[in-house]
Amino acid sequence: MADLQIKVDMRKLRNIINNEPARADAWLRGVGMQILGDIQLSFGTSPDGKTHTRGTVKHVASQPGYPPNIDTGALRGSMGLRKLGNLKYEIHDGVEYGVHLELGTEKMAARPFVNPVFAEWQTKIMDDAKQKLDID
Numbered sequence: 001m002a003d004l005q006i007k008v009d010m011r012k013l014r015n016i017i018n019n020e021p022a023r024a025d026a027w028l029r030g031v032g033m034q035i036l037g038d039i040q041l042s043f044g045t046s047p048d049g050k051t052h053t054r055g056t057v058k059h060v061a062s063q064p065g066y067p068p069n070i071d072t073g074a075l076r077g078s079m080g081l082r083k084l085g086n087l088k089y090e091i092h093d094g095v096e097y098g099v100h101l102e103l104g105t106e107k108m109a110a111r112p113f114v115n116p117v118f119a120e121w122q123t124k125i126m127d128d129a130k131q132k133l134d135i136d
Contacts, residue, residue: 032081032089038117042067064109
């Protein structure tokens with residue numbers, strides 16, 4: 001998966017991080033879980049693309065520029081949140097083709113499912129911190 005980061009103005013969180021690190025970490029884990037949930041909910045929201053049939057199974061592909069539609073559910077089911085250290089979490093997938101859908105290939109246009117959610121969260125993470133951590 002691409003190395004994506006959300007930037008936060010840490011000055012506003014410094015006091016909580018220094019004085020209540022467990023509380024700050026729990027909040028960050030909660031944000032990670034919300035982001036993960038938003039990513040998983042984005043699957044299947046694309047307008048219908050081409051239809052493919054494999055045996056008796058019919059799959060409606062997503063359109064370029066939209067999150068992938070669900071085929072087997074393996075990508076969506078493989079998504080997870082992993083703690084890497086203090087105040088450091090990683091959202092990951094467990095399939096080889098996730099990065100190809102996110103970024104596209106020379107033969108397929110991108111079906112981004114991580115970048116749009118991260119971009120949305122960049123605009124609301126501080127509001128979430130203000131609400132849940134009582135910071136101004």
